[in-house]
Amino acid sequence: MIRVLVVDDDPLVRSGIAMLLAAEHDVSIVGEAGDGLVAVESAGDLAPDIVLMDLGLPLLAGTEAIRRIADSGAGRPRVLALTTFDDDETVVRALRAGADGFLVKDSAPTRLGEAVRAVAAGRSWLDPAVTSPVLDTLRRQQPWERPGDGDPLADLTPRELDVLRLMAHGLSNREIGEAFVVSEATVRTHVSRILTKTDSRDRTQAVVLAYRCGAAPIPAFGWETRP
Template structure:
């Protein structure tokens, strides 16, 4: 079994220790380090190369958003960031996802939810439930200046089917749901998703969804 290596970044010692105990008890997951703030998190990622960082958004000094941005800035870095937040409507979640985070998790999540989230993000999937995606759409509608037509050169090299799959990803559908919608095998959708990410130089489904809205391929309220 491949072990998923995790770094926990949070300024509260009890949170770091609690999550460490929970995750170390899970098969196939190992906590390889802890960071007390954003600067420490960036340094520990470079030193330990974890698969996933559990990143608190609000930390003194360099916070989770800037730390995520710095970690994602390295093209050779394959570390995924899972944002930790107290409230699911945290105003900073939107910016953290734009900075490159693969999803977010509430700090009061159960041990099972925590382990599931780490495994999902480590596998390259995005941790975005449909209800979360709807709130993101609302944020894009409020905060982003979304063009009325797709930005040329950003999605133009996708096939018609890949463009359709990208649109459905942006609506929060899973691979299985997309496969059912398009009446094809789930493996076919996985192949399409992989090609979309490669063609657009994106890290995961979260970034694909954001790309779809920011380029105007999908518009809030008008898929």
């Protein structure tokens, strides 16, 4: 079962989302929260697999709650951002905070289960309604804007760059190993070094960085990465 924590400041919306997910055969609702502070606390106490996080929260903004969960270390839950805002800057802020996916509320009834399963499986989910403008924004922006930094991919070896490119194309560790005729353990080592050298929280952030630096072509439609 996929354990889900539902976070939304509107009790009716929160209960409606919980009911939709509870009807899924492989989803279990382990808790609900109505503000960002409770969301962060519950994410630690309840150990959900997925936090379904509204961005317009009281006490602590959804983006900051996502950041704190993303910074909580190994074993932290994955976060699917859920909001009525569908502008590209909102999506980029949520992704940069550490969100593993983004779903517009208008799409939730038909795509909610699919999005939760994708994120729970280690993939990234970006609502088709916002995919194109978000990728356009990523294309225009400069890499993570850290003063004093040069090329954020400069420390990667040629093999690590190749691995990153295949990650950006959505290949799993097993598939990357098959492409290079190396073990899956070796690929995991490469991925770990890529995350460390690029100061990326996770695989998703590294892939976004690859797009923004031009190390991999931005796909025309959709976006999905696999573990």
